[in-house]
Amino acid sequence: EYLKYKDPKQPLGARIKDLLRRMTLEEKIGQMTQIERTVASADVMRNYYIGSVLSGGGSAPSQEASPQAWINMVNDFQSGSLSTRLGIPMIYGIDAVHGHNNVYGATIFPHNVGLGATGEPKLVRRIGVATALEVRATGIPYVFAPCIAVCRDPRWGRCYESYSEDPSVVRAMTEVVNGLQGEIPKGSRLGVPFVAGKKNVVACAKHYVGDGGTTRGINENNTVTSWHGLLSIHMTGYFTSIIKGVSTVMVSYSSVNGVKMHANRDLVTGILKKTLRFRGFVISDWQGIDRITTPPHSNYSYSIYAGISAGIDMVGFFQVYVQFSEELGIQLTGDFNLWQIMVPYNYTELIDGLTYQVNNNLIPVSRIDDAVRRILRVKFMMGLFEDPMADTSLVYQLGSREHRELAREAVRKSLVLLKNGESVDKPLLPLPKKAGKILVAGSHADNLGSQCGGWTIEWQGLSGNNLTIGTTILSAIKSTVDLTTQVVYEENPEAKYVKSGEFSYAIVVVGEPPYAETQGDNLNLTIPEPGPSTISNVCGEVKCVVVIISGRPLVIEPYVNMMGAIVAAWLPGTEGQGVADVLFGDYGFTAKLPRTWFRRVDQLPMNVGDDHYDPLYPFGQREREREI
Ligand SMILES: OC[C@@H]1[C@@H](O)[C@H](O)[C@@H](O)c2nc(-c3ccccc3)cn21
Numbered sequence: 001e002y003l004k005y006k007d008p009k010q011p012l013g014a015r016i017k018d019l020l021r022r023m024t025l026e027e028k029i030g031q032m033t034q035i036e037r038t039v040a041s042a043d044v045m046r047n048y049y050i051g052s053v054l055s056g057g058g059s060a061p062s063q064e065a066s067p068q069a070w071i072n073m074v075n076d077f078q079s080g081s082l083s084t085r086l087g088i089p090m091i092y093g094i095d096a097v098h099g100h101n102n103v104y105g106a107t108i109f110p111h112n113v114g115l116g117a118t119g120e121p122k123l124v125r126r127i128g129v130a131t132a133l134e135v136r137a138t139g140i141p142y143v144f145a146p147c148i149a150v151c152r153d154p155r156w157g158r159c160y161e162s163y164s165e166d167p168s169v170v171r172a173m174t175e176v177v178n179g180l181q182g183e184i185p186k187g188s189r190l191g192v193p194f195v196a197g198k199k200n201v202v203a204c205a206k207h208y209v210g211d212g213g214t215t216r217g218i219n220e221n222n223t224v225t226s227w228h229g230l231l232s233i234h235m236t237g238y239f240t241s242i243i244k245g246v247s248t249v250m251v252s253y254s255s256v257n258g259v260k261m262h263a264n265r266d267l268v269t270g271i272l273k274k275t276l277r278f279r280g281f282v283i284s285d286w287q288g289i290d291r292i293t294t295p296p297h298s299n300y301s302y303s304i305y306a307g308i309s310a311g312i313d314m315v316g317f318f319q320v321y322v323q324f325s326e327e328l329g330i331q332l333t334g335d336f337n338l339w340q341i342m343v344p345y346n347y348t349e350l351i352d353g354l355t356y357q358v359n360n361n362l363i364p365v366s367r368i369d370d371a372v373r374r375i376l377r378v379k380f381m382m383g384l385f386e387d388p389m390a391d392t393s394l395v396y397q398l399g400s401r402e403h404r405e406l407a408r409e410a411v412r413k414s415l416v417l418l419k420n421g422e423s424v425d426k427p428l429l430p431l432p433k434k435a436g437k438i439l440v441a442g443s444h445a446d447n448l449g450s451q452c453g454g455w456t457i458e459w460q461g462l463s464g465n466n467l468t469i470g471t472t473i474l475s476a477i478k479s480t481v482d483l484t485t486q487v488v489y490e491e492n493p494e495a496k497y498v499k500s501g502e503f504s505y506a507i508v509v510v511g512e513p514p515y516a517e518t519q520g521d522n523l524n525l526t527i528p529e530p531g532p533s534t535i536s537n538v539c540g541e542v543k544c545v546v547v548i549i550s551g552r553p554l555v556i557e558p559y560v561n562m563m564g565a566i567v568a569a570w571l572p573g574t575e576g577q578g579v580a581d582v583l584f585g586d587y588g589f590t591a592k593l594p595r596t597w598f599r600r601v602d603q604l605p606m607n608v609g610d611d612h613y614d615p616l617y618p619f620g621q622r623e624r625e626r627e628i
Contacts, residue, residue, distance in 0.1 A: 006087075008386050015385075016376045020369060022086060028372045029354050031088065032308075034283065034316045035347050037061075037073065042080030048351060049084055051375055052314060053077050054093040054144075055102055056286060057459025057516060064104040067395040070138035074390050082388060089388035091202065091379060093142035097161060098573060099127075099407070100134040100398070101456050105469050107134060107403040107574060108452050112147060112173070113551060114414035114570035116163035116594030121175035123410060128179020130406055132201045133397040139390025141195075141382065142202040144250060146176045148237030149212035151552075153605040154595065156217030157520025160453060160551030160571055164594035165607045166619065167236040174240040177203050184245035193280035194245030195382035199394070202382055205241040207252030207285060209267060210234040217605075219518040220253035220291070230256065238276065247280040247378050251312060253291055262288045262307050269311035281313040281374035289315055304353045308363055313371035317347045399469060404575055411569075411578025417589040417623040418597065419566040424624070428505070428545060428565040430585025434482040435504040440489045441538050443531060444549040445509035446474040451549055453571030454516030461514025470574025473509050473547065480580040492530045498541040505564075506538045507583065511549030525601050526555045535559050547579060553597040557616055568593070593621040 004010050005019035023031075030049025040053045053074075061073040074092050081090040100106035107130065109115070115124050135143055150170050151162035163173040178184075180203040182196025195202055210223035213234055225234070238249070249272060252261040261267065262284055272278045289307035290297040297303070307315065357363045379385065397403070421427040444450045448470045449462040457467045465472060478487050490497065498506070510531035526532075527548075536559070538544050545565040548554065549572070556566070567589075569579055581587045597617035598606055606612070608619035 006385065012377065012380050015380050016373055019086065019088070019376060020372060023372065025355060025358060025365070025368070026351075027084070027086060027088070028368050029351050029358075031372050031375050032314050032354070032368070033347065033350055034093070034314050036286075037077075039347065040077050042076050042083075045077050045080030045090055046083050048348070049088070050081070050090060051088070052091045052093060052142075054286070054316065055095070057095055057455060058102060058457060060102055060104075067103075067138045067398050068392060070103065070140070071390045071392060074139040078388050078390070088376075089379060089384045091142050091384060092140050093144055093204075094135065094140050095145065095455060096131050096135050096143040097145045097147060097455050098571075099131055100138065101452075103134070103138055103398065104457065105399040107399050107407050108456055108468065108470065109407045109573050110410050110414045111160040111453055111551065111571040111573070112163045113160045113594060114572060115173060115410065116169050117416050117568075117570065117591040118410065118413040119169070119592055120413060121172045123413060124173050125175040125179035126406060127410060128176040130403040132180045133199055133394055134399070134403065135201050136199060137394040137396075137398040140201070141384065142204070142248075143180060144204045144206060145180070146174065146203065147206050148174060148241060149207065150233050150237070151212040151217075151595070152233070152607055153214075153217035154525060154552035154598070155521065155523055155601070155604060156212065156214065157219050157515060157517050157522065158211070159217065159520075159595075162212050165596060166594070167233050169594055170237045171240045174205075174237055174244060177205070177241050177244045177246050181245060181247065188245065191242050191277040191279045192245060193247030193378050193381055195247060197383065198387055202247040202378060204248040204250050204283065205238055205246045206250035207254070208238065208249050208261065208272065208282075209252060210256050210261070211252040211254050214254050216523070217521065219521050222255045222258060224257055238272070242276055242278050247382070248283055249278065249280065250283050250285055251288055253285050253288055260292045262312065263292045263310050265310040273311055279374065280378055281371070282311055283314040284312045284316045286316040300349060301353055301357070304350065305357055305362055308354065308357075308367060308371070313374050315350055317350045407573055408575040408578040408581070411572040411575050412581050412587045414570055414572065414591050415579065415582050415589060416568040416591045416593050416621070417565070418568055418617050418621065419560065419563060420623045421564060428543060429583065429589075431505060431507075431545065431583055433480065433485065433584050435485050437486040437488060437501070437503055438481070439493070439498065439501060439503040439506040439538065439542065440474050440477055440487060440509070441491065441493055441506060442509035442534050442547075443491060444473070444511045444547075445491070445507070446472050446489060448472050448574065448576075449514060450511065451571065451576055452514070452573050453551055454514045454520065456514065460516050460519055463513060468574065471576040473576040473579050476577040476580035477507060477583070479577070480584050480586070492534050493537055495537040495541055498538050501542075503542050506542045506544040507547065508534055508538050508544050509547045509549060510534055512551060512554070515551075520551065523601065524555070525552070532559060536562060539563050545583065547583075553595055555601065557599050560616070568597075589622065591622060593617055593619055595619065597621070
């Protein structure tokens with residue numbers, strides 16, 4: 001039997017219309033449901049017509065899983081979807097937010113704050129191209145990236161996921177959408193989703209909207225803003241992303257002026273879909289509709305009603321667990337993170353709940369059809385019906401030498417020189433490669449996990465050197481200096497050791513431990529010990545360059561005078577060689593501060609353009625280095 005929707009020669013609209021009219025309500029609602037891979041299987045895909053599967057942060061088929069293992073997993077789920085009555089392929093999504101960061105051996109690029117410092121949209125686009133290749137190498141066609149948050153307060157645990165405090169920088173960096181998806185053909189209708197082909201991936205502009213403007217940077221909290229503030233600061237990245245054909249938008253856990261974004265019909269349906277004419281699909285954040293209520297999931301019927309009515313098209317769902325207090329025998333409520341595995345709610349709760357509300361006219365079928373039409377538009381447009389199964393043709397791209405060189409270039413271009421010696425005519429940088437004996441110190445000098453930060457192999461990231469393949473800053477230094485130069489590494493040396501060491505100079509690498517989301521919320525922003533002790537023990541005895549590894553500006557004013565030179569390196573990722581390339585002058589410093597470097601946290605929030613602006617180093621700052 002000829003099935004119009006299966007005919008790639010048919011126009012997109014005709015295929016969507018033909019398929020939609022064939023679908024039962026159950027099949028439509030299945031398409032709107034996204035489940036986590038841990039609860040997915042070919043049978044579940046088949047029996048519930050599931051539209052999408054995702055890997056949450058750190059969720060992989062196995063430890064150090066190979067590309068083949070990823071491909072086998074994705075294809076197993078896909079075979080279930082293709083065996084359904086209508087054979088609608090599922091789409092697998094993952095957070096590739098600084099390279100394919102869930103995957104062992106992938107190239108890990110600098111987090112977005114470092115890319116904002118480069119000021120090079122074309123570089124960021126090239127990173128998008130490379131990331132798409134590595135994601136496709138593992139059989140995955142959809143990434144929950146880019147985050148186009150405009151972080152306005154560095155106390156926010158996700159500030160490093162934001163390119164800049166300045167919306168014009170964030171707007172420029174949406175070039176990454178062109179890298180990930182491919183460049184939308186000139187003259188395309190505005191707002192339509194676009195993916196060029198099988199070496200590209202569906203992108204996701206997130207988190208809509210105002211995620212970076214929450215009060216005191218409290219994650220998932222409330223953004224208080226005027227209409228002008230929302231449009232001029234937080235919305236601008238969406239305008240450019242939609243013009244570039246971004247295929248999906250993820251809604252933010254946070255609220256705007258007290259209204260939960262996951263229940264915000266005015267902004268999701270009114271502005272994004274109607275005014276901006278966005279034609280891709282809107283996806284919830286993971287458990288996003290559950291968090292419409294406090295505590296989360298405490299009125300799931302309302303969550304379904306409010307979320308779907310607001311205009312969410314695909315619901316990221318996963319098992320919800322509730323902690324029972326054994327001795328009290330009562331159901332505890334409270335923040336999601338306190339909930340433990342006890343009583344798993346099944347995702348059929350979403351499917352049954354939504355089915356009930358449609359059958360009882362609480363949610364109109366037209367809303368369901370709008371959601372499914374958008375989901376199908378993306379799946380047809382990207383060629384998923386024609387090429388649903390993953391293959392191994394791109395496996396060689398994962399962590400390739402070419403991509404690591406690109407990441408190394410990005411690291412070089414992300415390093416901001418904040419201080420260089422005590423005066424212009426006595427610069428410390430670039431350092432001489434031939435130097436007798438040098439000291440390398442600090443918690444972050446020999447720690448690949450710390451230099452990658454959160455969202456790396458594990459959701460929260462990892463400390464240490466076994467998490468994946470890469471180059472630590474220490475090993476980069478060793479391979480850059482002259483063969484006759486002795487490199488001594490002491491993580492946290494005593495002052496007297498430094499004093500008696502007869503070192504020509506020292507490089508101190510300190511900063512923040514890895515973190516993600518709420519775990520990164522921080523009201524004091526001090527460098528965790530032993531960072532400050534290492535700085536004073538070393539820099540008090542020998543001229544030193546301090547490299548700060550952090551997702552954001554930190555309190556450094558108390559130590560500025562003792563630090564000979566200061567380099568903000570952000571979260572560089574696996575290619576630590578880029579740091580040594582610049583410290584030793586093989587390349588110059590070109591980056592500028594993408595964020596204001598405050599003096600004290602009591603000044604926050606403080607952003608470029610504010611009336612009261614008294615930073616330690618202003619937005620756009622870069623120190624000059626001596627001409628070599
Ligand atoms: O990984 C999927 C999405 C990701 O794309 C979003 O940027 C991010 O807000 C997010 N948080 C969780 C998540 C948070 C807490 C517990 C479990 C999961 C899941 N996700």
